[in-house]
Amino acid sequence: ATIEKGSVTWESPSNIALVKYWGKKKDQIPENPSISFTLDHCKTITTLEFSKKTDLDDFDFEVYLDGEKKDEFKPKIQTFFERIEVYLPFLKQYQFTIKTENTFPHSSGIASSASGMSALALCLMSVEKQLINSDVIAGAIEEDFNSTYFNQKASFLARLGSGSACRSIEGDMIVWGETKSVKGSTDLFGIKYPYKIHDNFKEYQDTILLVDKGEKQVSSTIGHNLMHNHPYAKNRFEQAHQNLESLKQILESGDLTAFNALVESEALTLHAMMMTSMPYFILMKPNTLEIINKIWEFRQHTGLNISFTLDAGANVHVLYPKKESQEILQFIKSELVAYCQNGHYICDQIGFGANQI
Numbered sequence: 001a002t003i004e005k006g007s008v009t010w011e012s013p014s015n016i017a018l019v020k021y022w023g024k025k026k027d028q029i030p031e032n033p034s035i036s037f038t039l040d041h042c043k044t045i046t047t048l049e050f051s052k053k054t055d056l057d058d059f060d061f062e063v064y065l066d067g068e069k070k071d072e073f074k075p076k077i078q079t080f081f082e083r084i085e086v087y088l089p090f091l092k093q094y095q096f097t098i099k100t101e102n103t104f105p106h107s108s109g110i111a112s113s114a115s116g117m118s119a120l121a122l123c124l125m126s127v128e129k130q131l132i133n134s135d136v137i138a139g140a141i142e143e144d145f146n147s148t149y150f151n152q153k154a155s156f157l158a159r160l161g162s163g164s165a166c167r168s169i170e171g172d173m174i175v176w177g178e179t180k181s182v183k184g185s186t187d188l189f190g191i192k193y194p195y196k197i198h199d200n201f202k203e204y205q206d207t208i209l210l211v212d213k214g215e216k217q218v219s220s221t222i223g224h225n226l227m228h229n230h231p232y233a234k235n236r237f238e239q240a241h242q243n244l245e246s247l248k249q250i251l252e253s254g255d256l257t258a259f260n261a262l263v264e265s266e267a268l269t270l271h272a273m274m275m276t277s278m279p280y281f282i283l284m285k286p287n288t289l290e291i292i293n294k295i296w297e298f299r300q301h302t303g304l305n306i307s308f309t310l311d312a313g314a315n316v317h318v319l320y321p322k323k324e325s326q327e328i329l330q331f332i333k334s335e336l337v338a339y340c341q342n343g344h345y346i347c348d349q350i351g352f353g354a355n356q357i
């Protein structure tokens, strides 16, 4: 390759799983399929500067978050580079400066790994593309570098950084993990959900209530490992396949009552897995339960389609259709925000994936 130096920038969103990924095999292969809404506002913006170097023995990179050098992020990226080097042979030929920022507060307890790892994977794919194009122009090789290949490989690489990151490249709904009911699904990368989605889910809203902005109690690596020898693992993995199949019907029919039940059950099952593993963890906080109870009461009284989902933490994602957003947002502000740390929450909605800037 003939490129001396350059710079690429991508913005990539976070995502929220409806059917949860929890448990993995070697090489970041999921134990069960998952499906997520891509988010719109919660994003990481990453610029990758690269310049050719002569010493080819080691990876050479620096990381900045909001303009500040972050050596504590280096081990994770070192591991990522080691895992993906076989797929990107140029990694040791360049010195990289990774400059990253998030549209959401870093200490918000929102996982930045999905948006961060997908943004970095996309930047690296752009470098690969430039290198291959320069070779093609030089007459060396011909490569079919279309957008399908680009996105699939970006998702494949992102998966090796953080499993759920493979669901952040595109939108609006992404399936990751091979399962009978979704044609083309694979453990290797996320695919766009290939079936009809009812208009009820258009611009679906996700208001994230920041209950606890502290450090994660359990890293997701440790969390996934808790599913090894877990007494309920086998049933849980089967249930995820069934829930994906059920969700397919729901997404087609637009049955919001069934949707609410399915996503809430998935969230509580994820937490039940953590409570019943050894060692065991309770990742909800008292305010998480206060919010859940308020949501249930409100739904019962109004018949509106508000529901919640959770990640591996105490924050609550409040989900609801766009057309009910006026009343529901008013309820969130008047009743739920009081349970948030410093009253902090983020209004987001379904998005359409990453963009090069």
Ligand code: PMV
Pocket (backbone or CB within 6 Å): 016, 017, 019, 020, 021, 022, 034, 111, 113, 162, 163, 164, 165, 220, 221, 270, 311, 312
């Ligand atoms: O991508 P990881 O390894 O951080 O795992 C994330 C797992 C959950 O967020 C709890 C569920 C999911 O499917 O996103």
